[in-house]
Amino acid sequence: GESVGLHLPTLSVQEGDNSIINCAYSNSASDYFIWYKQESGKGPQFIIDIRSNMDKRQGQRVTVLLNKTVKHLSLQIAATQPGDSAVYFCAENAPGNQFYFGTGTSLTVIP
Amino acid sequence: ETGVTQTPRHLVMGMTNKKSLKCEQHLGHNAMYWYKQSAKKPLELMFVYSLEERVENNSVPSRFSPECPNSSHLFLHLHTLQPEDSALYLCASSQEPRGGRDTQYFGPGTRLTVL
Numbered sequence: 001g002e003s004v005g006l007h008l009p010t011l012s013v014q015e016g017d018n019s020i021i022n023c024a025y026s027n028s029a030s031d032y033f034i035w036y037k038q039e040s041g042k043g044p045q046f047i048i049d050i051r052s053n054m055d056k057r058q059g060q061r062v063t064v065l066l067n068k069t070v071k072h073l074s075l076q077i078a079a080t081q082p083g084d085s086a087v088y089f090c091a092e093n094a095p096g097n098q099f100y101f102g103t104g105t106s107l108t109v110i111p
Numbered sequence: 112e113t114g115v116t117q118t119p120r121h122l123v124m125g126m127t128n129k130k131s132l133k134c135e136q137h138l139g140h141n142a143m144y145w146y147k148q149s150a151k152k153p154l155e156l157m158f159v160y161s162l163e164e165r166v167e168n169n170s171v172p173s174r175f176s177p178e179c180p181n182s183s184h185l186f187l188h189l190h191t192l193q194p195e196d197s198a199l200y201l202c203a204s205s206q207e208p209r210g211g212r213d214t215q216y217f218g219p220g221t222r223l224t225v226l
Contacts, residue, residue: 099215
């Protein structure tokens with residue numbers, strides 16, 4: 001089956017620093033990717049998405065980078081704030097319109 | 112708020128009980144999903160409904176029974192569950208009838224504990 005993995009299960013950053021969360025995917029034919037944020041006690045919240053015809057996409061304080069050569073996805077959060085503390089996970093849309101989700105990286109922002 | 116609501120938010124039930132989880136989406140979407148989220152595991156897709164028709168069932172045990180009476184409502188009926196079924200059950204919806212390359216929006220989930 002498909003697998004979407006995250007390199008680090010936990011990440012701690014100082015408030016104001018930039019955060020980088022990584023994700024590896026296994027299916028080179030996947031053509032759509034999403035980053036979700038899940039705060040404690042809540043459901044996953046859409047952050048940003050990217051299609052495979054792009055390498056980079058920017059949102060408000062967030063940037064997603066896609067490297068199809070090595071099947072790697074990253075989420076960059078600028079000027080990380082305490083409210084950014086959450087679990088972040090990526091999802092890939094593989095052939096057959098099936099979404100596969102990673103296990104998540106827990107981001108802790110230190111004030 | 113994501114526009115997808117779920118009730119109840121917390122549920123504790125015995126193995127012989129029958130209960131139902133409810134999901135409602137206010138986004139005008141055409142597809143709805145049930146996921147199971149267990150600790151330190153990826154989201155597991157359970158059921159997909161597109162235009163009120165079940166299009167996918169990922170080999171879920173029959174003790175879980177979905178119902179989609181219309182495009183805005185989705186239920187998950189539970190009976191004779193096992194303790195290992197304890198998890199966060201998430202409902203999601205998306206615009207496209209068959210999901211796919213389209214963002215899924217999630218509800219807050221129901222935290223289920225089976226005693």
